[in-house]
Amino acid sequence: MTYVRSLVSAIALTGSVALATSPAHAGGIDAGTLIENTATATYDVNGTPGSVDSNTITIRVDELLDVTVTSLDGGAVPADSGSAVLTFSITNTGNGPEAFQLTADPSVAGNDFDATVTGIAIDTNGNGIYDEGVDTILGAGDNSGELAPDASLTVFVLVTTPGGVSDGDNSQVNLTADAVTGTGAPGTAFAGAGVDGGDAIVGLTGASNDALGSLIAGVVTVNLVKSADIADPFGGNQPVPGAIITYRIVATVTGTGSIDDLTITDAYPTGTTYRPTTLTLDGGTLTDADDADAGKADATGIEVLLGTTTGGVSHTITFDVVID
């Protein structure tokens, strides 16, 4: 029965090998996996079957340090309110759990302006959108936290734009992720720094990767042009008592983005009196009262609330005064 028994044990061995595995990832088989190899021989000697196993050799898979960084923004992020959030993804493409040091550099060659990085945040609630007060902002020296092999993390770089930036100016911010264990030329080894005390080896990415996020400054400008037409009581245009002055204010908004709460006010010149019910906006009459419509006129001046106004839009306001 020797032969039968050895055959059974060979099958059992096969089963145990098949079970003793770790999942393979993009970064390869998990660090710390033990690869065992045992060969079995069966044979006959003078018709008597025999079988023998070899010694089992075991090698441990060391940790490969690799990372990729990509920008998740579809294009340049508008920074029209003076701040912006750039979104990146960090993926551990190595084969062991690893944390990454994150560095955002706003000084990129070719920038029209350099933004100021005010923080790097982790997408704590995993919704892909920066939620102030919810997503954790990394403190000085903090790293990404440990990422499992193949795991990705969404990271936000929070920036502000400096003053003096022109509309449409472009800027880039470079986010770098460095393996905390170490970086270097591919093949660089960190003895004992890997999983289960194995070595950690720098992979093809150098255990460091970076990606650029783009910003475009949206600077909105309001341009006001005021003109006056005079109609005197005698059919001329002399500024004499009783003459009517029609003031025209053209408010033109230029630039990328929009401006909020745009309000145009104008005081009547000394020696003139407002001519009731002459206030208009874009050709439509506004009541003088402070009511639901956008405008009002009182004893000293007019006020028209244009509200949120996007670049490229212009409005025309007119009103009449009479020279006293």
Add this chain to the structure above:
Amino acid sequence: MKLKTFHRAATAFGTACLLLATAPAVTAQDQIVLDSDVKVHKTTVDANGVEKTEMVKPEVVVPGDRLTFATLYHNTGAEPATNFVVTNPLHKAVSLASDADPALIVSVDGGKTWGRLANLTVTGEGGTSRAAGHLDVTHIRWTLPVVEPGARGRLEYPAIIR
């Protein structure tokens, strides 16, 4: 060394089973010594930019590394060993290297069926069949008709860490 492979292993097993009933209880267990060995290929570039590959002890291995697994056999007895079959399961963390000898007899189904890789198929999900590839190999087997007393040899296969 040059290896010869056999395709009548099943016949050999059948013969062994028939002989089992009548063979005298002579111990054959100590007749053969098997010794397993593994080396990793490390490529270095010297100062002149010339690449050199060495086979070294696998002290540091990472996914993608190339290993050579070897089994050294030695017939230490006084009698020839016949129907000599060495079976080597592959750990799932490694795959047979794509430049392995196409004449190797392998299994892609856990050792149930055997053949040259080019002649084997695997059944995927949904029951569709496709040609087997190097990643599918689960076992390698060498068959030698006889190992004479005192004879020794080396059986090896190249593997890549997945």
